[in-house]
Amino acid sequence: MNLAYQEKKLPFLKERKVKLALETLGCKANVYDSESIAARCEQLGFEIVPFEKGADVYVVNTCTVTHAADRSARNLLRKAHRLNKEALVIATGCSGEMYPEQLRAIDGVDAVFGTSDRHQLIEYLFKSFSPLEETPPSTLDDLVPYHQQRARAYLKIQDGCDRRCTYCIIWRARGKSVSKTIPELIQHTNALVEAGYNEIVLTGIHIGSYGNDFDEKCKLSDLVKALLKHTDIKRIRLTSLDPEGVDDDIKHLLENEKRVCRYLHLSLQSASNTVIKRMMRKTDSHQARKLVQSLDKHIPDMAISADIIAGFPGETEEEFLETKTFLEEAPLSWIHVFPFSAREGTAAARRVDKLDPQVVKQRARELSAIAHQKREAFYASLQGKICEAIVIDKRQGESGFTTAISDNDVPLLLAEKHLAHRSLCTVKVEKVEGLKVYGTCLE
Numbered sequence: 001m002n003l004a005y006q007e008k009k010l011p012f013l014k015e016r017k018v019k020l021a022l023e024t025l026g027c028k029a030n031v032y033d034s035e036s037i038a039a040r041c042e043q044l045g046f047e048i049v050p051f052e053k054g055a056d057v058y059v060v061n062t063c064t065v066t067h068a069a070d071r072s073a074r075n076l077l078r079k080a081h082r083l084n085k086e087a088l089v090i091a092t093g094c095s096g097e098m099y100p101e102q103l104r105a106i107d108g109v110d111a112v113f114g115t116s117d118r119h120q121l122i123e124y125l126f127k128s129f130s131p132l133e134e135t136p137p138s139t140l141d142d143l144v145p146y147h148q149q150r151a152r153a154y155l156k157i158q159d160g161c162d163r164r165c166t167y168c169i170i171w172r173a174r175g176k177s178v179s180k181t182i183p184e185l186i187q188h189t190n191a192l193v194e195a196g197y198n199e200i201v202l203t204g205i206h207i208g209s210y211g212n213d214f215d216e217k218c219k220l221s222d223l224v225k226a227l228l229k230h231t232d233i234k235r236i237r238l239t240s241l242d243p244e245g246v247d248d249d250i251k252h253l254l255e256n257e258k259r260v261c262r263y264l265h266l267s268l269q270s271a272s273n274t275v276i277k278r279m280m281r282k283t284d285s286h287q288a289r290k291l292v293q294s295l296d297k298h299i300p301d302m303a304i305s306a307d308i309i310a311g312f313p314g315e316t317e318e319e320f321l322e323t324k325t326f327l328e329e330a331p332l333s334w335i336h337v338f339p340f341s342a343r344e345g346t347a348a349a350r351r352v353d354k355l356d357p358q359v360v361k362q363r364a365r366e367l368s369a370i371a372h373q374k375r376e377a378f379y380a381s382l383q384g385k386i387c388e389a390i391v392i393d394k395r396q397g398e399s400g401f402t403t404a405i406s407d408n409d410v411p412l413l414l415a416e417k418h419l420a421h422r423s424l425c426t427v428k429v430e431k432v433e434g435l436k437v438y439g440t441c442l443e
Helices: 028-043 067-083 094-098 100-104 119-129 170-174 182-194 220-230 248-256 273-278 285-298 317-329 357-381
Strands: 019-024 047-049 057-062 088-093 153-156 199-203 235-238 263-269 303-310 334-339 386-394 402-406 411-414 424-433 436-441
Touching: 019 028, 019 067, 028 047, 028 057, 028 088, 028 119, 028 153, 028 199, 057 067, 057 094, 067 088, 067 094, 067 100, 088 094, 088 119, 094 100, 094 170, 153 182, 182 220, 199 220, 220 235, 220 248, 235 263, 248 285, 263 285, 273 285, 273 317, 285 303, 285 317, 303 317, 303 357, 317 357, 334 357, 386 411, 402 424, 411 424
Parallel strands: 019 047, 019 057, 057 088, 153 199, 199 235, 263 303, 303 334, 411 436
Antiparallel strands: 386 402, 386 424, 402 411, 424 436
16 A cells, blocks of 8 residues: 555535546546546535636546656646645546655645555545545445546446566556456446447456456457447447457457447557567567458458557667558558657666667657658548547537547547537548548438
8 A cells, every 4th residue: 555645634615515626647547547536526525627727626647657647747736736725636546656755745745545545535535524424435446437528438347457568667556457347347338328328438457358357267359249238338449459469359349340439559569579579568560460451451441550669778770660661551540659768667667778869759750750641641541431420529619510539530520510419420521631530410
């Protein structure tokens, strides 16, 4: 346990609800965790307000995947204290798990909770503001959190990771992989359907390991099949998977189930097998190439994106060119490029063959240029095509377009203004201008 806080009993506000602002950094799993916290706090009578508004409590759900993420967390905590020096300022999440003392040392921070003890955050808030002696249920796991303004619901199916990639610290911050049961996730999905959601996004820290921790092994495809069979959810979207985690069952679902979105994000990280080996990953670049080509061939307009780390320690020019050539040739829709960030305590951070920072930046720029070209080309290929989309919101400003997201994860601008939030519609792509895709709703 890395609980680190001081008691700060605040006066109970009888004249109004306690206002709580919550900011989230990092992955979709973190978003889900934040929404669990918000849902529990609303149950206890707190009012959730925007971060910029005056609040009595500020909670920052942190991320530690890169140095930049840690820096953003520290800046948000300082900002919260500036916004209201009398407010409670609380850090939670992965940075809270890994670096509690550093966060606690920030001026104005009252409490730090990691991923292993974040349930105690609720107890802390309850004791700080409630005049009652009893302590509320502290678990967040029995909630079905949802953000009332969000068009798509995140459904966290597991937490933690059993991999030991040499660059990654998240497995230490999150612990071993723990999956939620299929009956529990069916129940949660049905609750989301009743709340008006048409799409769920299956998320977690390593969703490809779903079910590995059960006595009777099951896998991700078993969960998806169960949700298709036992719920009325109209769209299921997968998030990040390792290439080797996309088995024949997943490919079959992507190709044949209309309710499974034509989108897949691959945790590739490198396309050089020698670099992949130094990362201690199980991916084979040749198999990854075959996978991407097969998905592109058999699923029309399938969107396939990938994560890539530029400038991993020891990466030679030849190894870099292997990755660069792969990205140029593979039918990827877009690419997320990350310059290598050495995380304290990882094997990669201890390597003595780290590249010059300028080389890392240059390689990241070159790969980012390919990423931009890939995205523009994929968007342009949709001209005149028909797709299914979910309405996100009205655009602000003079344009007045309604925004939607296609099943293959492309943001769409629709002229129609009468479309309901979260509704599904069939869209024809009428015009593409760079990264702006305009469409018309056909029904």
